Ligand code: BES
Ligand code: MN
């Protein structure tokens with residue numbers, strides 16, 4: 001799929017543009033957008049509206065062929081709702097409509113001439129990024145393990161956006177940024193969808209090394225011996241039951257000034273979560289191959305910011321392991337000592353995410369981070385709380401953390417990859433009390449996603465920290481089963497905004 005910007009003088013009519021398809025907007029009450037008007041020399045679009053073939057409501061579409069005095073072979077009308085009220089939601093939906101229809105057309109190229117400059121509270125660059133992201137998202141397939149590939153997708157291969165001379169540079173940058181983001185999301189999706197017998201801790205480590213080579217990033221992979229020397233007793237207790245060796249991955253994108261403190265991303269990398277001795281029930285256990293989506297989002301975000309050459313220091317850390325039952329696996333009641341020195345009573349071996357993350361969160365103290373964000377498919381309880389729409393966002397509640405939380409929330413909104421803030425409070429911390437160790441690794445049924453965050457919070461006292469629980473957002477179940485690439489858009493936008501702020 002190819003995207004480009006065509007500099008177009010606003011004075012010449014878009015009706016002269018040759019293409020397989022041109023997409024323009026129409027409003028409710030049979031009104032045409034300026035672009036639709038330019039193609040309506042003989043009144044055919046007005047006639048289509050009058051006939052009631054398209055309502056003009058958001059989500060409505062109509063494809064016309066061979067419109068008179070229009071060089072494009074097809075005109076795709078897209079409903080935009082009431083005139084003068086083009087919200088970001090309306091444009092996002094319009095992009096979905098373009099993507100759905102473009103995928104089925106016999107056309108090779110399409111001009112997108114929607115009224116991007118009239119959008120409320122956002123700009124043309126935002127609209128271009130959103131459209132590119134939607135088109136790429138829609139065209140994603142994972143068929144590398146099918147012997148007979150899905151039939152080659154038909155549809156539009158080349159998309160052209162229009163911009164005036166003054167808008168062209170910003171529009172080109174928007175396209176480049178959106179492509180880098182889409183490449184990052186594709187990597188996150190591929191890693192998520194790849195099953196546990198392929199996507200092992202070693203595979204994640206090799207992916208990090210490959211990325212590092214391609215984009216000249218720093219990379220280091222620590223093995224079991226080195227983790228023992230670091231006294232990561234909590235992380236290693238999760239890896240005990242598996243035949244696959246654990247890997248601890250450190251990736252460095254140092255695009256900022258040498259003295260600038262880095263942002264650190266920590267991704268949960270459980271390449272398969274069987275629950276361990278506290279074995280999960282069999283139904284949909286296959287989906288626990290997605291338990292490394294936090295790690296995948298870190299690798300995907302690095303793919304994106306490296307391609308963008310982002311001027312910011314960012315370090316990615318991934319504790320990667322399987323969680324399996326065996327004769328050497330950790331047992332319920334076992335007490336382990338984390339790298340911080342704190343002891344943990346493992347009451348449930350299925351609460352393994354926090355056990356691998358706590359040692360990674362202690363490890364990253366050495367970077368003296370400007371901020372640490374961990375990303376994890378941490379709790380089923382987060383799905384109960386927020387469903388599949390929002391990732392759960394947890395931080396302490398003070399001014400430094402409110403600032404970080406707001407940055408992440410706003411980055412989520414801008415990129416359509418939203419999060420919702422949840423509380424961390426001492427009253428929940430009490431649920432983690434253990435009679436035999438410094439803490440238990442579970443806090444009982446009530447508020448499961450909050451007690452999990454409270455567990456992590458204990459290991460993050462030395463820096464500003466946020467936790468994203470992506471259990472509900474990283475993949476889809478059912479007929480549309482597959483990784484979503486979330487929260488790569490949120491994280492990438494957050495980092496782009498940080499880079500702009502330190503300039
Ligand atoms: N990876 C799971 C969380 C999960 C479960 C994400 C289902 C998405 C869908 C995590 O390791 C886990 O098993 N958490 C337990 C915690 C419990 C034992 C306190 C859970 O959520 O049930
Ligand atoms: Mn688990």
Ligand code: ZN
Pocket residue numbers: 270273291350352353377378
């Ligand atoms: Zn897990």
